[in-house]
Amino acid sequence: MGYSDDKRLLVELASMYYNEGAKQEEIAKKFSISRSLVSKYLAKARSLGLVEIIIHDDLIHPFQRLEQKVQKKYQLKEVICVHSIGEESLNKRLGIATARYLxxxxxxxxxxxxxxxxxxxxxxxxxxVKNHLPNVRFIPMVGGLGREHVSLQSNVICELLANKCGGIALELHAPITVDSAEAKEVFLSQSFIKNVLEEAKHADISLVGIGGTPVYSTMTKAYLAKEDGMKVDFTNGEIIGDICYNFIDEEGSVVDCEWNKRVLSLEIADLKKIPLKIAAAGGKDKIKGIKAALTNRLIDVLIIDEDTAKFLLNEYI
Incomplete structure (x- = not known):
């Protein structure tokens, strides 16, 4: 029987290396074998389950198991969780995680x-980013001209991102909404709008936020309050959130409502075709919207907070 078949010997060898901190040269000398055989026997001990290496990464990566469970349940490419503590700073923590991932x-x-x-x-x-990336392009997917919430507009965000990496930012010269469905068709037929949205359709990556119940959505609430004759029924429970300013139902489908007939943005069907779709959102008010977007396969990479992840898994107490 060779050394590699002697489990007691493998345990002794592994104990010297892992518990006592002996060097492989010392072990080789004691057992009168070569250093390469020591390495081979250590690997054999691990393969037989005699040695189990556990990496305790809970302090540096506390949400790994939670992320894996959400990823598996919703068949995502990746999930990133941040702490839920301090709701007022949640958007900042989600922003940091999103910036790092990007x-x-x-x-x-x-x-x-x-x-x-x-x-x-x-x-x-x-x-x-570490390197200058002059050929990276940032394309707005939604309108947003005007004085309302200027810093949150897609054009501004694209310009900020482009400036940080030396890339190119296109501008979508369009408001969020127009006066009628007919006006929307006219706007979307204009080359300076049509061409930008056409480029957005063929993007490699999309980056979106997800709105919660519309009454909590800062942008839609601000614009709806100013729109004369805009009739959107939020009371029947059909609308549970928005993505790219399109109100969606619990299946993640576009709701047949006045707002959606007037909003200027990339169509949900076109968003769905983008190869890598990243969504960053968190908080109790957005859980239904996030789940709806997941249901319609509008997300590949999800950046959320711990509590939202638990709600998505039905594990929140």
Whole structure:
């Protein structure tokens, strides 16, 4: 029987290496074998389950198991969780996580379609890359001209991101909404709007926020309050959130309502075709909207907070 078949010997060898801190040369000398055989036997001990290496990363990565469970349940490419403590600073923490993720995956010649909102603005402010990326393009997916919430508008966020990496930012010269469905058709037929949205359709990556129950949505609430004759029924429970300023139902489908007939943004069907779709959102008011977007496969990478993750898993107490 060779050394590699002697489990007691493998345990003794492994104990010297892992528990006592002996060097492989010392072990080789004691057992009169070569250093390469020591390495081989240590690997054998691990393969037989005699040695189990556990990395205690809870302090530096406390949400790994939670992320994996959400990722598996909703068949996502990646999930990133942040702490839920301190609701007033949640958007900033989500923005930091989003900026870091974008910095990690961004490559030369990438085209990124951008929505609007507080979290994405936070991400743009924090975003940074090591290398100059002059061919990276940032394309707005939603309208947003006007004085309302200027810093949260898609054009502004695209410009901030482009400035941080030396890339290119296109501008969508369009408001969020227009006066009628007929006016929307006219606007969308204009080349300076049509061409930008066409480029957004063919982006490599999309980055969006997700709105919660419309009464909590800062942008839609502000614009709806100013729109004469805009009739949107929020009381029947059909509308549970918005993505790219399109109100969606619990299946993640576009709701047949006046707002959606007037809003100027990339269509949900076109968003769905973008190869890598990143969404950053959190908080109890947005859980239904996030779940709806997941149901309709509008998200590939989800950046959320711990409590939202637990709600999505039905584990929140």
């Amino acid at each position: 910095s990690r995956i961004i490559k030369a010649d990438t085209t990124i379609a951008i929505s609007a909102g507080t979290t994405l603005h936070e991400a743009a402010v924090i975003f940074s």
